[in-house]
Amino acid sequence: MLMALCLSSCSSLYYAPNAQNVPVFKEKKEARISAAYYIADDGTGYNPIEGIEVQSAYAAGKHFAIMVNGFKARSVEDDEMYASGLRHQQAQLIELGAGYFKPFNKDKLVVEVYGGLGLGEFKNRFIISNDSTLTIHSSVNFKRYFIQPSIGYSSSHLSVAFSLRLAGLAYDEKPEIDLGKFYFLVEPCVTFRAGWKSVKFHSQLQLSNNLTDTNFPQHRISLNLGICLSLPAKKNSE
Numbered sequence: 001m002l003m004a005l006c007l008s009s010c011s012s013l014y015y016a017p018n019a020q021n022v023p024v025f026k027e028k029k030e031a032r033i034s035a036a037y038y039i040a041d042d043g044t045g046y047n048p049i050e051g052i053e054v055q056s057a058y059a060a061g062k063h064f065a066i067m068v069n070g071f072k073a074r075s076v077e078d079d080e081m082y083a084s085g086l087r088h089q090q091a092q093l094i095e096l097g098a099g100y101f102k103p104f105n106k107d108k109l110v111v112e113v114y115g116g117l118g119l120g121e122f123k124n125r126f127i128i129s130n131d132s133t134l135t136i137h138s139s140v141n142f143k144r145y146f147i148q149p150s151i152g153y154s155s156s157h158l159s160v161a162f163s164l165r166l167a168g169l170a171y172d173e174k175p176e177i178d179l180g181k182f183y184f185l186v187e188p189c190v191t192f193r194a195g196w197k198s199v200k201f202h203s204q205l206q207l208s209n210n211l212t213d214t215n216f217p218q219h220r221i222s223l224n225l226g227i228c229l230s231l232p233a234k235k236n237s238e
Helices: 004-007 079-082
Strands: 031-041 049-058 062-077 088-104 107-129 131-155 158-171 182-195 198-206 221-231
Touching: 031 062, 031 158, 031 198, 049 088, 062 107
Parallel strands: none
Antiparallel strands: 031 049, 031 221, 049 062, 062 088, 088 107, 107 131, 131 158, 158 182, 182 198, 198 221
16 A cells, blocks of 8 residues: 555656657768757756767668667765655666658758657656655656657758657556556657757757646656767769
8 A cells, every 4th residue: 555655646757758859861871870968857846867868860761761769867866865755766768760851942941750669667766754664666667659740940050940749658557556558748849959060069958748647747848968970971973
């Protein structure tokens, strides 16, 4: 009874949105690789998690691209904060995707639509009533299906894109944790890159809205900052 009560309380979270991979491709054989610092919050300001994002994408065809993404984050707190009852969280996800891209307006505007599947895990650990003998652990696995349309502007030194990820979360059944089996999310996102043709500073801001359960215990806003490497398409020699 104690376990079920603790795991269903506000001291547990069960989802953190990873960054959206928005490559803004223009031609076949282009590639993007990025690494970024990640931070997310549940909206209270008291329980952030931070970690790293690694994303890659490759334009395998004239209008077809594939992607692989990885994400891992955890709470950062000292022993005193943890002893006071603050939760400790760990989140990780790996996903595969593929989709369509099409440049317009002399290749300055790009429309993309990607879809795919991610496999994730979210862990919680916290102390009840400042008593170290009542340390509670929980762990849930989930699958996330997504469709992600976007529109972006791209030049040699600047790239700006707006994307909207429509996602379905399917959780493994765990009777001791009071979770539904499926949730539908809408996640608007803005991506900004600036720098040189091959190397750009990268930033992204994203909101996560659970339409199935507006009170679902999850992180609702995320930010990442990092570097994006662009590998241009190789031209055939004459």
